[in-house]
Amino acid sequence: MKEIEGGIVSPKGFYSTGVKAGIKKDSLDMAAIYSEVPASIAGTFTQNIVKAAPVVWDRKIVDDNLKSQLIIINSGIANAAVGTEGLKHCEETALEAEEIFNLDKNSVLLASTGLIGAKLPMDKIINGVSLLRKNLNNSSESANLTAEAILTTDTKKKEIAVELELDNKIVKIAGICKGSGMIHPDMCTMLAFITTDISIDDLLLKKCTKEIVDDTFNMISVDGDTSTNDTVLVMANGLAKNNKITKETEEYNKFKDALKYVFTYLAKKIAEDGEGATKLFEVKVKGASTVKQAKKIAKSVVTSNLTKAALFGNDANWGRIFCAMGYAGEHFDPLKVDLNFISTAGNIEIVKNGVAEKFNEEKAVEILSQKEVLALIDLKEGNCEATAWGCDLTYEYVRINGEYRS
Incomplete structure (x- = not known):
């Protein structure tokens, strides 16, 4: 296994971008991660009783074992503690994505981070979905924009990509995350998004994701506050064309070790970028x-x-x-x-x-x-x-x- 350049779009078939939708004053504030084919999904979410609407929305998709091709993220507003309008706004966003990206709305994953209790400006969100579709590509620049667009009080982007060989095929794993304050996960505000082109059984992907999250993201703390929005999502689209992993074989363990490397790197980057931190x-x-x-x-x-x-x-x-x-x-x-x-x-x-x-x-x-x-x-x-x-x-x-x- 080795680290590589390219960011979140390094694995085959993934595209992304970040745009200014106007949610924040002068910064990138919406991002999209897209797979050209339906991908298997694994996810872990906050254990806070007060859950943001996107957490509820995504959890249903993950629990129903649905495939997904798209994650849309906004920063600046958490879409949490806003009553029934939270899920309504999730559905409106997914409906717009359904039309713009030609996808089933029930497979569109969503994530938000920012101020709790504020309502999403849906006119800007809807326009942002169109901007995301227009700017989507698989360049390193696009990957950088994506990593930047999900940030709030973070002082730096957090991203990594690695590759390993399985069955004489090159498999790539990439990840981005955000988190600086309200960090004390139990699955911070922390969001993490992982792309990989490995072919793997859905249940095995979920199993190893949960186990690794417990040893990495759930072992960081900046201030002891567990966020309403904590989310880790993994998309695996199978385009590496390795022999599909269906059992806990040596190849599975190689992939799991590489995934843990990515998770550990990102978790440590969140911890060291804690609000005001010097070490x-x-x-x-x-x-x-x-x-x-x-x-x-x-x-x-x-x-x-x-x-x-x-x-x-x-x-x-x-x-x-x-x-x-x-x-x-x-x-x-x-x-x-x-x-x-x-x-x-x-x-x-x-x-x-x-x-x-x-x-x-x-x-x-x-x-x-x-x-x-x-x-x-x-x-x-x-x-x-x-x-x-x-x-x-x-x-x-x-x-x-x-x-x-x-």
Whole structure:
């Protein structure tokens, strides 16, 4: 497997674009991803009880095992908490796409991100659908526009493409995502869209997507808020012409590993682009008795606001980490725990067998001041492990969210 250029349209048969529909003042705000043939679909969605209308709309398509050729995304307005008009606006958008793209409206996937409680300006959305159709193509420039059009408070685009060989055929996987604030998925605001030309059984695609989401996107946190709109959608159109994967064979595992690579890359990009963030915070828990134990403890630490604030201040305040471990809801023996901080500046042991080690404070500050910092926690109870990703908590995060509607 190797990374390649080309973005979301790298896999065979995919086209995309991003346009200015006027939802936002001066930015790209609508995007489309299109497959020239019907594609198998896998999706995971927010577990927040307050679900955005597009989440409800897409979930039915995924649960009904329908094929799809089109995803339409808007940024700026979430289409959430607007009553019955939310789904009505979804249907109006899908009906317009049905006519413009010559597709069944019930196979058109939709996604929204932005301000909760505001209604979509349907005149702009309808016009935007036509603009999307007119500008659709499979160039790298088009892929870049697509990745940009889905952003809100993000500071950078997040995209990746890879290729691997299966059955002497080249299979490609590409992905884009957005997410910077309201990030604490349970399936942030996070949206992720994956295209691949692999031929694979629908149920296997759904199975591996769910498993990988649990280990990647569901292991990131910026601020502990689970969005109303979280969505991960995977489209597989089969145009690589590999022998269709119908069982969990070696070829399936190769594809799953490549898909996990893509998901992990995108999840980390969301975490490091957290609103106001200055560094990526990775927490790895090893020596756990179960994967569940490792995941819950890692996620608890990476979500702790006190820990994140200490990280911003380059403060090796390990007590905050132990505190977050203790309320994670999983039993462990604190007297067995080791804790190290690791970055490109070095590796320093902070805690050994639950007791603070004497360490060089200046070296700790140097290690914690790097762009990527790992907290390595060893429970010394078993052989299971898990990793979570987040970021530091800064003054800038408060400013961004204090001014969000102004």
